[in-house]
Amino acid sequence: MINGKLTIAGQEFESRLFLGTGKFSSNELMSKAIEASRTEMVTVAMKRIDLANPQDDMLQHIKKPGIRLLPNTSGVRTAEEAVFAAKMSREAFGTEWLKLEIHPDPRHLLPDSIETLKATEQLVKLGFVVLPYCQADPLLCRRLEEAGAATVMPLAAPIGTNRGLRTEDLLRLIIEQSSVPVVVDAGLGAPSHAAAAMEMGADAVLVNTAIAVAGNPSMMADAFRRATIAGREAFESGLGAVREEAVATSPLTDFLN
Amino acid sequence: MRIRVNNEPVEFKGRTVAELIEQLNLPQTGVAVAVGMDIVPKSDWETTEIKQDEELMIIRAASGGMI
Numbered sequence: 001m002i003n004g005k006l007t008i009a010g011q012e013f014e015s016r017l018f019l020g021t022g023k024f025s026s027n028e029l030m031s032k033a034i035e036a037s038r039t040e041m042v043t044v045a046m047k048r049i050d051l052a053n054p055q056d057d058m059l060q061h062i063k064k065p066g067i068r069l070l071p072n073t074s075g076v077r078t079a080e081e082a083v084f085a086a087k088m089s090r091e092a093f094g095t096e097w098l099k100l101e102i103h104p105d106p107r108h109l110l111p112d113s114i115e116t117l118k119a120t121e122q123l124v125k126l127g128f129v130v131l132p133y134c135q136a137d138p139l140l141c142r143r144l145e146e147a148g149a150a151t152v153m154p155l156a157a158p159i160g161t162n163r164g165l166r167t168e169d170l171l172r173l174i175i176e177q178s179s180v181p182v183v184v185d186a187g188l189g190a191p192s193h194a195a196a197a198m199e200m201g202a203d204a205v206l207v208n209t210a211i212a213v214a215g216n217p218s219m220m221a222d223a224f225r226r227a228t229i230a231g232r233e234a235f236e237s238g239l240g241a242v243r244e245e246a247v248a249t250s251p252l253t254d255f256l257n
Numbered sequence: 258m259r260i261r262v263n264n265e266p267v268e269f270k271g272r273t274v275a276e277l278i279e280q281l282n283l284p285q286t287g288v289a290v291a292v293g294m295d296i297v298p299k300s301d302w303e304t305t306e307i308k309q310d311e312e313l314m315i316i317r318a319a320s321g322g323m324i
Contacts, residue, residue, distance in 0.1 A: 021320040030320065046289075047319035048263040054283050059318045071318075087296050088316055091289035 006203055008181055009129045009150040015040045017228040020208025027061040029217050037221035043070045043099050046089060070099050077104035079119035086123055101133040109159040113140050124148035133185055136167035141174045155186040160209045162189025165196055175201045191227030198231025258309045275302040288317045
């Protein structure tokens with residue numbers, strides 16, 4: 001049983017698994033996966049309304065009691081565009097919470113650290129609760145925290161790659177130093193990756209592609225749910241030290257001699 | 258008058274942002290409107306007038322991710 005709840009900007013969360021909503025083959029599958037994950041935080045993007053199909057509304061598949069919508073700024077390339085997108089998002093969704101993501105290069109979708117820091121500084125001043133997607137860079141994460149970010153969201157691997165904790169050593173440094181929650185975001189491709197991140201002491205994980213493209217997204221969402229809990233419980237229990245040499249678990253008596 | 262909404266030409270028969278939302282059959286909630294780069298809060302939809310050839314952006318929620 002997990003003791004501590006996750007608190008972000010004064011709001012408590014039971015679930016430490018956040019879900020993204022991209023790449024699902026249908027809204028129905030997305031909705032079932034969200035339910036199976038028991039997540040309390042779901043990210044959504046913004047798009048220009050298709051005038052030919054104005055009533056197409058994916059929000060109805062997400063809006064459920066106990067789930068916080070976390071709009072993201074996906075698609076922006078600069079801090080200036082991010083601030084504009086944030087204001088549009090506040091108007092459309094009625095929330096000041098924002099997943100800030102500025103990844104201008106479609107080839108690797110890596111976040112632009114300079115623009116991300118600049119946007120965080122501006123958005124915090126404008127009253128936004130900023131959760132920035134960022135490089136797994138301990139110095140950058142410290143700067144984001146100083147700028148008033150509500151969390152840091154360093155990447156495990158590039159978005160959508162399913163490659164797992166490629167930035168493990170840096171994530172450990174970030175987790176050790178941070179006084180805001182650390183949400184490991186992007187690249188987590190299997191429940192074991194989520195469990196490993198949580199065992200390291202991450203406060204939460206954000207998963208999208210691995211669940212959305214699974215043959216059975218809701219079963220995968222449930223697997224991630226359990227892995228996230230298992231990893232957190234292991235962290236809270238206190239993992240045993242790693243040693244080079246064997247240490248007997250039973251007393252080595254000499255009864256056979 | 259002729260305006261552009263989300264990069265599409267639109268023949269607008271009304272005057273205000275609120276009338277445009279109605280003409281386009283858009284929902285009242287979950288959307289945000291900008292005229293040029295100026296965001297129009299919902300409380301100002303009734304009083305904000307649209308001029309000939311203005312460019313509007315109207316957004317709403319989408320899945321994802323990259324847009």
